[in-house]
Amino acid sequence: MSSTSMRTLVWFRGKDLRISDHGPLCEAACHGEVIGLFVLDPYFFAPERARELPHRMQFLLESIAALQSNLEQLGSGLVLARGKSIEVVPRLARRWRVDKVLAQRWTEPFARKRDAIVAERLHVPFELHEGETLAVPEEVRTGEGKSYSVFTPFARAHRAVVRVGSPLRAPKTLPPLPDDIRADKATLPSLESLGIAHNPRLLAGGERAARERLRRFLASAAERYDAERDRLDLASTSRLSADLKFGTLSIRTVWTAARRALERTNPKAWRSFSNELLWREFTHAVLWNNPNLLKHPRRAEFETFPWEPNEPGWRAWCEGKTGYPIVDASARQLLGEGFVHNRARMISASFLVKDLLIDYRRGEAHYMKYLTDGDWAQNNAGWQWSAGCGFDAQPYFRVFNPIDQGRKFDPTGGYVRRWIPEIARLPDKHLHAPWEAPAAVLRAAGITLGETYPNPIVNHASARNRFLAIAQGRMSAR
DNA sequence: TCCCAGTTAGC
């Protein structure tokens, strides 16, 4: 077979928006004509849907535009098409007479269903490449061949079994898009046309910005990561979560670059950073093996837990007006910049579920709406972990104390002061519990509790006891 | 990737 006789459709989706270390693109480039396609599916791009995910849409549009221009620089381009993926891809594959369709495998159940339908409707082979995770599904198994349900043994087995190869280089050049196909191109909608206001506080999308973030993180990580990664008031984490979600960096690129930069110079930093990446591997493996998790808690007792509607509590939590500064700062950071430090996510989740007794799935959905890095496997695992109902979850009786967590992980108060300016003038001592400050201190800081900043909507100590009493009754009843 | 109450040691 002549290697230049093939015409391959490379179907880019929302999790592989790059030209480096892109298996389908490299394979297609080796065998002849390449047609890069992105489908503007109304499931995401209908304005009423898009408005439900403003931050991810901004990052996505920037990343698609960057991919388009990167492919053009290689001599090709990215074809955009409107319509439902399951209809558009088979139709275009036929009209363009492609020999095969390549894409990157997804973990989520709805995506697996979509890909199965596309495979059935295509008249040519549909091949899914690995790349979303380091491990292939089913690769990390126990001695008995079962999937792991606890992180630590999973991570140990992963480190022992999974071989991480070198990332693939982007093709040097690509053949030009055929003329008849060029004519089919739709244009990328603007954020404004979808009814979303541009948010300058979000990280920039696209592969180049992602590489720059990786470079800057690794330049300082050996010095700072190990000691400072839990600090909310310092910027010492990688901030690569959105890049891993949208694939503007491949996980393999991040893993190999971090290993090279950290393993020798600071083995503890490498250990803890790679563990974070392995958590991501774990959440994806768990979701692959348990597609029901997106709808149901793993532990059945939580399905019938007496959650409360608590509408005032829900609104206060969403808006950052609970009266607990660390909880409110994280809520406002989520709305303001589409990102929250992982520790702040845990504090905030613990508060919603355990102090307010609100179903973790409402919090999960709220995070999916506003997180730029909103990833189904990661976000679901995080919420089920916090609620105490998932795989390798914390025990149900762990309740975060928002005051102690604030003092410990935001000791300078920089995080709270940035997001809660109305209490910024409080001294450090009272910043995380304003209601305990003497009247004179409050007055001097220009604060009237209940007016300029809320009183706490619940008493944490009694809320904690209430949760523990309910949970204990249910857990022992089993 | 926790919290709390109880205890002990040290000042």
Add this chain to the structure above:
DNA sequence: CTAACTGGG
């Protein structure tokens, strides 16, 4: 009085 440690949820 505080820090350090413990056991149990």
